[in-house]
Amino acid sequence: MSNGLHKIIFNMKNKKAQDTLNSAVIFVLLNAAFIGILGLAIVMFGTGADSFEKIYGQKIVMVTDSMREGSVLEMDLKEIYNVANKNNFEDNILLVDKENNNFTIKTSSSTGHAYYFSSDITSSSFFLTPQKNSLIIKT
Amino acid sequence: MSFFKANKAGERYISFWMFVVWIVIGLGMVYGMIVLYQTYIDTRSSEAEIFALRIFDCLNDNFNYNQVVSNNFDISRQCGIDKNIHNSSVFYFNVYLIDNAGNEKFIAEDGATSFKVDCEIQLANQGDNSLLQTKNQQKNLPACYLFNGQVFDEESQKLWRIKILGASNQA
Numbered sequence: 140m141s142n143g144l145h146k147i148i149f150n151m152k153n154k155k156a157q158d159t160l161n162s163a164v165i166f167v168l169l170n171a172a173f174i175g176i177l178g179l180a181i182v183m184f185g186t187g188a189d190s191f192e193k194i195y196g197q198k199i200v201m202v203t204d205s206m207r208e209g210s211v212l213e214m215d216l217k218e219i220y221n222v223a224n225k226n227n228f229e230d231n232i233l234l235v236d237k238e239n240n241n242f243t244i245k246t247s248s249s250t251g252h253a254y255y256f257s258s259d260i261t262s263s264s265f266f267l268t269p270q271k272n273s274l275i276i277k278t
Numbered sequence: 279m280s281f282f283k284a285n286k287a288g289e290r291y292i293s294f295w296m297f298v299v300w301i302v303i304g305l306g307m308v309y310g311m312i313v314l315y316q317t318y319i320d321t322r323s324s325e326a327e328i329f330a331l332r333i334f335d336c337l338n339d340n341f342n343y344n345q346v347v348s349n350n351f352d353i354s355r356q357c358g359i360d361k362n363i364h365n366s367s368v369f370y371f372n373v374y375l376i377d378n379a380g381n382e383k384f385i386a387e388d389g390a391t392s393f394k395v396d397c398e399i400q401l402a403n404q405g406d407n408s409l410l411q412t413k414n415q416q417k418n419l420p421a422c423y424l425f426n427g428q429v430f431d432e433e434s435q436k437l438w439r440i441k442i443l444g445a446s447n448q449a
Contacts, residue, residue: 162292165292166292166296169292169300173300173304176304177303177304177307180307180311187314190314190319193319194319197319197321197448200321200325200448201321201324201325201328204325204328204329204332205328205331205332207335208358239362240360240361240362240366254448255360255366255368255369255448256360257325257328257329257332257359257360257363257368257369257446258332258358258359258360259354259358259359259360259361260360261361
C-alpha cells in the first residue's frame with residue numbers, strides 16, 4: 140500500500156471517530172437538557188398547591204355553611220401548612236373577609252382561591268393555630 | 279440534519295426516533311400537568327343541598343305561619359343567610375308554602391335570580407321527578423337542590439308543605 144493511500148485511509152478513520160465523538164457529546168448534552176427541563180417542571184408544579192387550595196377551600200365552605208349557630212369545630216390543615224412551607228409562603232394561608240362574606244386560601248405567592256359562604260359569617264370566628272396546624276371555626 | 283442520514287458514525291447516538299421519543303414524553307408530561315391543573319372539584323350540588331336544608335331547618339324550628347308570611351319577616355336575618363347574597367351571583371334560594379289544596383304561597387327569594395330559570399329547566403329536563411338534585415352538572419349552569427318537606431304550625435295546628443330551592447354556582 141502506498142504512503143498516500145495509507146494517509147487517506149487514516150484520515151477517513153479519524154473523521155469517523157470525530158463524528159462519533161461529536162454526536163456522543165451532543166447526545167449527552169441534549170439528554171441533560173431534557174432531564175433538566177422535566178425536573179424543573181416537576182419541581183414547579185409538583186407541590187399541588189392549586190389542588191390543595193381548591194379541596195380545602197371547598198371543605199371549609201361546606202363545613203361552615205352546614206354548622207349550626209353556637210357550634211365549634213376544629214379542622215386539620217396539616218397538609219395545607221406543609222404545602223405552604225414547601226413553597227416558603229409565610230403569610231396567612233387563610234384570609235377571611237367578613238364584610239364580603241368570603242375568604243381566600245393561599246399557599247404560595249402565585250396561587251390563591253376565593254370562596255363565598257352562603258351563611259352569614261359576621262358573628263362567626265375563624266382561628267388559625269399554626270402550632271397545631273388547624274383551623275377552629277366558631278359559629 | 280446530517281445526524282439523520284444513514285450509515286453515519288453518530289447515528290447510534292442521535293437518531294430521528296430518539297427525538298420522537300423525547301417529544302412523546304414531553305407531550306405526555308404537558309398533558310398530565312394540564313389535566314392535573316384543570317381538575318374541577320365540583321361541590322356545587324352539595325353546597326346547594328346544604329343551603330336548602332339549612333333554610334328548612336331554620337323555618338322548621340318553631341314554625342309559625344303568620345310570622346313567616348308577614349311583611350316584617352326577614353329570612354336572611356332569621357336563618358343566618360349572607361346579607362349580601364343578592365350581590366354575590368353565587369347562590370340563590372326561594373321558598374314556597376303549599377296548602378292542602380295545592381296552592382303555592384311565595385315566602386322569600388334572594389341571590390342570583392337568573393338561577394331560578396336555570397334550575398327549573400335542569401330539573402324539568404331530568405324527566406324524573408324523584409330526582410331533586412341536578413346531575414351531570416355543566417360548569418356554566420348552577421347546581422340546584424329542590425327540597426320538599428312539611429312544617430307544622432303549632433298555633434293553627436296546621437301542616438304545610440314547604441318547597442325550597444337552593445342553588446350554587448361556586449367554582
